[in-house]
Amino acid sequence: MIPKNSSKNPTQKAPALDPLVGALAQYEDDGQVLLALLVGTKKDKYVVLTARGRELEMARNRLYILPKKDLSAHTTNSSRVEALEKIASAIEAEVTKLSVKEVWTFLAEEPRCYSVSEICKTYFGTDLLEQHAGLRVALIRERVHFKRDRDLFEPRPKQTVEDLMRAEEAKARKKSLRENALSFLAGRRSESQEPIPAELRDAIRLLEEEAALVGHTDPGRQKEAKEFVQLCAQKMQIPESMPLEKQAFEVLRRAGLFHEHTNLAFIRHEIPVEHDHGAIEAAERVRAPAELEGYSAAERGFRRDLTRVRSFTIDDVSTRDMDDALSLEQTRDGFELGIHITDVTTAVVPGEVLDKTARRRATSLYCADRTVNMLPELLSESSLSLVVGKARPCISVMVRLSPGFEILSTEIVPTFIKVSERYTYDAVDELLEQGDQRLLTLHDIAAACEERRIRKGAMRVHKRESVPFFENGAIRLLEIDEDAPARMLVSEMMVLANSIMASFAAEHKIPALFRGQERPEDEVYERGGSAPEGPAKDFSARTKLKKSSVSFEPHHHAGLGLDAYIQATSPIRRYMDLIHQRQFIEYLRSGRPWINRHELEPIAAEVDLSLQAATLASRETKRYWLLRYLEQRGRGKPIEATVVRVDLKSPLVELDEVYITSLVRLPQKVKLGDRISLKVTAVDPHGDYLRLG
Numbered sequence: 001m002i003p004k005n006s007s008k009n010p011t012q013k014a015p016a017l018d019p020l021v022g023a024l025a026q027y028e029d030d031g032q033v034l035l036a037l038l039v040g041t042k043k044d045k046y047v048v049l050t051a052r053g054r055e056l057e058m059a060r061n062r063l064y065i066l067p068k069k070d071l072s073a074h075t076t077n078s079s080r081v082e083a084l085e086k087i088a089s090a091i092e093a094e095v096t097k098l099s100v101k102e103v104w105t106f107l108a109e110e111p112r113c114y115s116v117s118e119i120c121k122t123y124f125g126t127d128l129l130e131q132h133a134g135l136r137v138a139l140i141r142e143r144v145h146f147k148r149d150r151d152l153f154e155p156r157p158k159q160t161v162e163d164l165m166r167a168e169e170a171k172a173r174k175k176s177l178r179e180n181a182l183s184f185l186a187g188r189r190s191e192s193q194e195p196i197p198a199e200l201r202d203a204i205r206l207l208e209e210e211a212a213l214v215g216h217t218d219p220g221r222q223k224e225a226k227e228f229v230q231l232c233a234q235k236m237q238i239p240e241s242m243p244l245e246k247q248a249f250e251v252l253r254r255a256g257l258f259h260e261h262t263n264l265a266f267i268r269h270e271i272p273v274e275h276d277h278g279a280i281e282a283a284e285r286v287r288a289p290a291e292l293e294g295y296s297a298a299e300r301g302f303r304r305d306l307t308r309v310r311s312f313t314i315d316d317v318s319t320r321d322m323d324d325a326l327s328l329e330q331t332r333d334g335f336e337l338g339i340h341i342t343d344v345t346t347a348v349v350p351g352e353v354l355d356k357t358a359r360r361r362a363t364s365l366y367c368a369d370r371t372v373n374m375l376p377e378l379l380s381e382s383s384l385s386l387v388v389g390k391a392r393p394c395i396s397v398m399v400r401l402s403p404g405f406e407i408l409s410t411e412i413v414p415t416f417i418k419v420s421e422r423y424t425y426d427a428v429d430e431l432l433e434q435g436d437q438r439l440l441t442l443h444d445i446a447a448a449c450e451e452r453r454i455r456k457g458a459m460r461v462h463k464r465e466s467v468p469f470f471e472n473g474a475i476r477l478l479e480i481d482e483d484a485p486a487r488m489l490v491s492e493m494m495v496l497a498n499s500i501m502a503s504f505a506a507e508h509k510i511p512a513l514f515r516g517q518e519r520p521e522d523e524v525y526e527r528g529g530s531a532p533e534g535p536a537k538d539f540s541a542r543t544k545l546k547k548s549s550v551s552f553e554p555h556h557h558a559g560l561g562l563d564a565y566i567q568a569t570s571p572i573r574r575y576m577d578l579i580h581q582r583q584f585i586e587y588l589r590s591g592r593p594w595i596n597r598h599e600l601e602p603i604a605a606e607v608d609l610s611l612q613a614a615t616l617a618s619r620e621t622k623r624y625w626l627l628r629y630l631e632q633r634g635r636g637k638p639i640e641a642t643v644v645r646v647d648l649k650s651p652l653v654e655l656d657e658v659y660i661t662s663l664v665r666l667p668q669k670v671k672l673g674d675r676i677s678l679k680v681t682a683v684d685p686h687g688d689y690l691r692l693g
Contacts, residue, residue: 020046022072024087025063026133033137035088037071037080038063049077051084064136064151067117067129087130094134095141103135104145104155113152144168178203178228186235190256203228204257210248211258212267249686261369261628264686265620269613272361275376279357283376286347288383292391292416299346302589303393303414311340312421313386314428314490316478318469320381321364321373323572325394325419326493328442334408335401337445339497340417342384343393344571344578345585348375350594359603362610364573365618368468368475368625373572380572386419395584397497405448410500414588428486443485446492453495457519458561461545462538464659468625475629477657494569495560501584502564506554510583511597512566513576513604516555520544532673535654539644539661540672550604552597575607620688626658627685633657636679641692643674653678653692664692 023038025048036048036056045057055077069087074080103123107114116136120127123135139146139153144164146153156164181203188194196204206225226244233240233247236254240247252258266273275283289295292307311327327338348354358374365372373380386392396415400408423431431439454460466477481487505512531537545559554564568580579600586594595603633639641664645652650663651670655678664678682691 020065024066024069024071024129024133026066026136027058027062027064028140033140035084035091035133036063037084039080049080049084051081051088053077053081067127067132069129087133090130091133091137094130095138098134098138100138100142100145103139104161107155108158111155111157113149113154115152119153178231182228182231182235185232185251185255185257188255188257190254192256196257204252207232207248207252208267211245211252212264213245214268246686263367263369263617263621263624265617265624266372268620269617271365271372271614271617273370273372275357275373278353280376280378282353283347283378283383286379286383288347288390288392290390294391295393295416299393300416303416304396306338306340306396306415307391307418309338309417310420311338311417312423313419314423314425314486317424317426320371320385321572322386322419322422323384323570324490324494324497325386325417326442326490327417328438328445331400333400334403335405335441335445337399337401337442337493338417339397339399339493339569340386340394340415341396341497341569341581342386342572343395343414343581343585344375344384345582346393347379347384348578350582354379358575358578359607360610361614362575362607363614365614365621367618367621368470374575375572384572386417388419388422391416391418395581395588397500399496399500401445405445410504412501412504412584412588414585423486425484425486425490428489429484432485439489442493443489446489449492449496450488453561456561457558459541459545459559461541461559463542464535464538464654466626466657466659468622468629475625475632477629495562495565497569498567499560499562499565501568501580502554502562502566505566505580505583506564508587510587510593511552511595511600512568512580512583513550513552513600514554515548515550515565515567516557517548517559518546518556519558520546534673535642536644536673539654550608552601576604576611579603579607623660623688624685626660627683627688627690629658630680630690631683631685633680635681635683638677638679641676641678643670643672643676646670646672662690662692 018041021038021040025036025038026033027036027048028034034050036050038046039049039055040047042057045059046063048056048058048063050056071080071083074083103119106123107119116132116139117127120132120135124131140148145156145161147156177199181200184197184200206221206228210225210229229244229248229251232251236251238247238250242250249258253260287294292300292305306327309327309329311325313322313325315322323342325340327340329336348358354375357376361374364374364380375384384392394415394417396413396417398411398413400410402408428439432443450458463482465480465482467480468475468477470476482491502512502514504510531540548557548559556563557565566580567574568577568584571578571581582594586592640656641653643651644654644661648663650665652661653664653676654661666676670676678692680690681693683689
C-alpha cells in the first residue's frame, strides 16, 4: 500500500510502452468487487487508484481489465477519483436493474463457458463498460445460476439451479431466525416466563451447545455457533475478553434461560429432562388400584397373593421410586425369603409412548438439585412405586433357607404384595443395634450369602463416596458407607435376586443380557498389593479391576463370585431391567420369552448408547456439585487428603469429604498413603477446574 501524496514512495508514472496504464479494472477484496484506475507501474506490479482515493500496488493477476473508457482528460488524482465514483455508481445501477435469472434463460440451452463480453453482446447487444462491469459484479454476487471459472461463467443445469435456490432460501430463513433470536434474547429479562418460540429453538440450542462445550463434528455449525455467540455478546454488552463458552452461558443467564447451576452435562450429552405431554398423559391413564379387588380376575389368577405377608422397603430418606421390597417368614424347616420387584410391565406396553420414553432415556438420574426419572413421576413415584398400604403387582424371587441359611430352593413367581413398612437405611442400622430379630436374621442371611460368594472368589473393594444434596439453600454431603449393615443387607439381597434370575434365564434359555467380569491379571491384587492400608490401598485395588462386560451368554463375574448375573431388580430405574422383567413375565405366562435373542440385540445396542451418555452426564454432574461444595467451603480452608499414586508427573491425591482425586504439585516428596493437608486455591465447577496447594 502506498499512502497518497507520500514523499517516500512517489508514484512511478507508467512508461508509455505499457498499454494497460490508463485502463479501468476491477479487483476483489474481502468478497467485494471494486473499481480502480491503472495509473502507473512499479517493478512487476501496477499502481492503481481506487474510487476511495487510495493508491495500491497490485499484481496483474489480481486485475480484471474492463472495456476501454477514456479518462485521459482527468489529470489530477482528485479529478480521477471523482470520475471513478460516478462510474462506480453507474455500475451499481446496472447491477440493481439486472436479472441474472433472465440472463441465464438466454444461455441455459447452450451450456458452456462464456466470457463476460460474450454474455454482454448476447444479452445487451453491446459491450459497454458500465453494462460489462455491472454484469460481471452481478454474476459474481449471485452464485445460483452460473458457475464461475476464473473470468468465465457457465450456466448451471436447471436441477442444480433449483437445488441451489432451495439452499439459498434456507440460508435466508436461517439468517432471519438468527436475527429474531438475537432480538428475543436481548429483549428477554431474567425473570421472564415467556416461552421460547418453536422456530427459535435451534438458535438457542447453538448457544447451549457452545456454553456446554459440545464438540461439533460439523465445522459449519461450529462456525455458525461462534458467530452467533459473538453477535449476542456484542448486543448484550458482554465482555469479549471472556472465553466463548462463558459468553454463551452469560447470554443465556441474562435472558433467564440459564441459572447459576444450569446442568451443562445434560446439554452436552443430550439428556432429556422433562417428560413430554404424550408420556405424561399416558401415565395418567395407567390404572393402579390400591386393593387387590381392583385388579382383573385373570390377573389375580395369574399372581400369587402375598398381600398378607409382612413386606417392607429399605431406601434412602429421599427415595420416592421404591421398586424393591423384602419379606422374611419363619417356616418349619427354616425361612422363606421374598425379594419383590415391582412389575413395570403392567403399565409400560412395548412400542407405545411410555416404552419409547423409557428406551430413549435408558435410566433414571439422581442429582443434587433434581431427579430425572426414566418414567414420568406419576408412575415411578406413585402408581408403580411400592408405597405403604397399596397392593402392587410384582415379580418375586422366593428363596427357601435352612436354619443355617443354606439355600434349599428358589422360585420366581408373579405376585401381589402390600408393603407394610418403609424403612430408611439409618433406621435399619438403629434397629439392628437395638436387636430387631427379623432384621438381624435378614442381615445374617445377607452375611452368609456374601461369605459364600467370597469363598467362590468374590472381590470386596472398599470405596468411599459422598453424595451431594441441597438443604436450606446450601450444598450438603451424604457420606455413603457401603459396608454399613443396612446397605450391605439390601445390596446382598439384590445380588442374590439377580443371580437367581440369571440362573433361571440360563437354564430355561431366556434371552438376557448377562454381566461378567474377568479377574485382574496382576496376582499381587489382594486389595492393592503393597500399598498401605486405607484409601491408597483401596484405590490401587480398584484400578486393578477389569472392566465389566455384557454378553448374551452367561459368563463368570469375578467381582461378585458368580457364574451368571443379570440386572433385573430396578425396572423403574433401568430400561434393560424392564426388558428382562418382560422376558420373565411372558415366560411365566406362556412358557415362552417375550422376544428372542435376534430381537433383543438391537434393543440392547440402542439402550447402551443412551446409557453411556447418561453415565457420563451423571458422573460429570456429581463432580460439578462436589466442586461447588468445595467452592462453598471456601478457598484457603485446609482439607485433608491421601496420596494414592506417585508414578505420575505430579502426585495424585484423594480428598477427604468429597472423595474425588486430583493431581497436585507439592514442594516435598511424598509416598503412597501419606496424609497431607491442602488448600483449594482455585475452583471453577463449570470448567471442571480445581487447583490445590
